[in-house]
Amino acid sequence: MYIPWNFHEVYNGRYLFNGQRNITRFIELAASNQLFVLVRIGPYICAEWENGGLPWWLIRKYNDIHQRTSDKRFLKEVKVWFDVLLPILNAQLLKNGGPILMVQVENEYGSHYACDKVYMEQLSDMIRYYLGTDIIQYTTDGSSESYLKCGTTTNAYPTIDFxxxxxxxxxxxFAMQRHYAPxxxxxxxxxxxxxxxLWGQKKQNLPSITEIIDTADYMYHLGANINFYMFHGGTNFGYWNGAETTAPVITSYDYTAPLTEAGDLTPKYLAIRNWLANKSDWPYKPGKIPRDNLKIGYGSVKLKEILPLGKHFWELISASQNCRTTKYPISFEQLEHPFGFVMYNTRLKFDGTNLTIPLMKDRGYVIIDNELQGVLVNKFESYSKHWMDLRGARVGAVLGILVENQGRQTIPTINDxxxxxxxxxxxxxxxxxxxxCGLQTKLIVxxxxxxxEWSYLNENKNGIGLYMGNFYANRLADTFFNPINWGKGQVFINGHNIGRYWPSVGPQITLYxxxxxxxxxxxxxxxxLEHAGNCQKQFCTINFIDHPIFNFTESQNNYA
Structure with a gap:
């Protein structure tokens, strides 16, 4: 069980443990299903999650902070967070009647450049202080000498992953693990x-079911302990996806796990279940096979464009409280706007053609008055674009740049x-x-x-902007938003930020x-943000269907 620090302390000093963030309820639910819990408290968790779980505001407070090290500023903030988190977990420890069996120190720290043993010892000491000297701590690292050398610490049991x-x-x-754990x-x-x-990925390198079962069976034969990651797929709702150096992680975190992000059974699940059921010395026999949750395709939904990205869009958002006027552009962090989008606006004082922004992260949609000029890209795979020639860039024209944060880098850790x-x-x-101005979800809605009630359709030549529609669901069930033929954007249903869609790039098409x-x-x-799809004169359409769609264009079944 990962606990992302930035999910529970989105803003410095304001802690959230309600609703989807109710970790106590989640742990109790595990206990009610006879499960032990391995808690992975970070402060860094990886998990392909936004910034690896580290809060964005760390780099606002200390722009040169060395995260995941014994930098006193970082350790001070971790201690404040652990002061809040660890007492909550204490009541759920096995020794206190709960299901928490072990607590992980950091996450794959051997993969981090710093190799700071003092940092790891400090984290371990904090855990011992709050949870007791008898709590079982452990580390997780890759199975090479360099990973284990830097990722292990004195009071935590070394484990490996592969x-x-x-x-x-x-x-x-396992011989390498045994070297560090005699x-x-x-x-x-x-x-x-x-x-x-990742977005733009053309193929998946996946293990076959036979390879999964054969390896699991051999580990079982050796008497090893096995924890599947992931066993149940997940979803990066909203803006919670992380990024790698070449591209951001898709909205789905299905992971091709034995149970899908929607909780559905897969052949992998059935194979693992049958494998365990046939183990005569395995005491926990599988129960009845559960049924998949109902999925309903609600069909086509008409969307009306209500606000193009342009001058009127800017006029409306500039009245919000999350705006700042400065001589030169400021970052998301300086604006104290953590995720999603920021609109930068100015009125040109001179004519020109070539617009250049040497450093902008991650994508910038450039608009002159009401016309989209193009998209600047910091880096996507091997592509980047930092300049463009503008049309109509004259004195008095309104230049707007809508910048999208596509998710902070997960690994390696940087001040992103x-x-x-x-x-x-x-x-x-x-x-x-x-x-x-920052565009919070509430502001967009x-x-x-x-x-x-207004109409700016005659202003929009590009099809980019806000669209709105309604649909009736006679019976409530899981469903999948299908934006096929649309470009790229964000979808909100009943105020919930469902996530990013990008069917023009793929491979994910639908959103759960x-x-x-x-x-x-x-x-x-x-x-x-790019172009609407399936449009007629007065409206465009999207669909809700009863199954997910991914469009990997190349197939490969070799796992590395």
């Missing part, structure tokens, strides 16, 4: 039955500032006097409702929408 492989490799990996169990604390997916991070020039001359997000009368709002 996916399906040969018996020879399993022996070698006594105690062999443990694969992250056994991978699948893998993550977002937004416009350099001067903006037009034909080499610096553009100054900017207003920047309220903008849609305020603009609903769980039943609890729906009502009988539903409102859908779409922020489209």
């Amino acid at each position: 996916g399906p492989t040969t018996q020879q490799n399993v022996n070698a990996y 006594h105690g169990p062999l443990v694969n604390s992250e056994f991978y039955p699948g893998w993550l997916v 500032f977002k937004g416009i991070l350099s001067n903006v020039t037009l034909d080499g001359e610096i553009i100054d006097d900017w207003i920047q 309220s903008l849609a409702w305020r603009a609903k 929408v769980p039943k609890p997000f729906l009502k009988h009368n539903n409102t859908i709002i779409v922020l489209e």
Whole structure:
């Protein structure tokens, strides 16, 4: 069980443990199903999660902070967080009648450049202080010498992680663990039955079911302990996806796990279940096979464009409280706007053609008055674009740049500032006097409702902007939002930020929408950034279907 620090302390000093953040309820639910819990408290968790679980505000408070090290500023903030978190977990420890069996120190720290043993010892000491000297601490690292050398610490039991492989490799990996843990169990604390997916990915390198079962069976034969990661897929709702150096992680965290992100059974699940059921010495026999949750395709939904990205969009958001006027552009962090989008706006004081922004993260949608000029890209796979030639960039024209934070980098850990991070020039001359406004989910939803009765369709030549529609669900069930033929954007249903869609790039096409997000009368709002799809004169359409769609264009079944 990962606990992302930034999910519970989105803003410094304001803690959230309600609703989806109720970790006590989650742990109790595990106990009620006769499960032990391995808690992974971080402070860094990886998990392909936004910033690896580290709060964005750390780099706002200390822009040169060395995260995941013994930097006193970082350890001070971790201690404040652990002061809140660890007493909550204490009541759920096994020794106190709860299901928490072990607590992980950091996460795959051996993969981090710092190799700071003092830092790891400090974390371990904090855990001992709050949870007791008898609590079982452990570390998880890759199975090589360099990973274990830097990732282990004195009072924590070293474990390793690896996916399906040969018996020879399993022996070698556990031999390396045994070198650092001469006594105690062999443990694969992250056994991978699948893998993550990035936007733009063309193929998956996945293990076969036979490879999964053969490796698991051999580890079982050795008496090793096995923890599947992931066993149940998940979803990066809202803006919670992380990113790698080349591309962001998709909204789905299905991971091709034995149970899908919607909780459905897969052939992997049935194979693992049958494998365990046939183990005569395995005391926990599987129960009845559960039924999949109901999925309903609610069909086509008409969306009306209510607010194009342009001057009126800017006029409405500039009245919000999350705006600042500065001589030069500021970052998301300086604006204290953590995720999603920031709109940068200025009125040009001189004519020009060539717009250049040397450093901007991650994508910038450039608009002159009401016309989309193009998209600047910091880096996507091997592509980047930091300049463009503008049309209509004249004195008095309104230049708007909508910048999207596509998710802070998960690994390696960096101080991942977002937004416009350099001067903006037009034909080499610096553009100054900017207003920047953050677009919170509540603001986007309220903008849609305020603009609903107005019509700016004659302003929009691009199809980018806010769209809104309604649909009725006679019976509530899980469903999948299908934006095929649309470009890229964000979707909100009944105020819930479902996540990012990008069918023009893929491989994920549909977004999972769980039943609890729906009502009988539903409102859908779409922020489209590239081009709307399936449009007629007065409206465009999207669909809700009863199954997910991914469009991997190449197939490969070899796992590495």
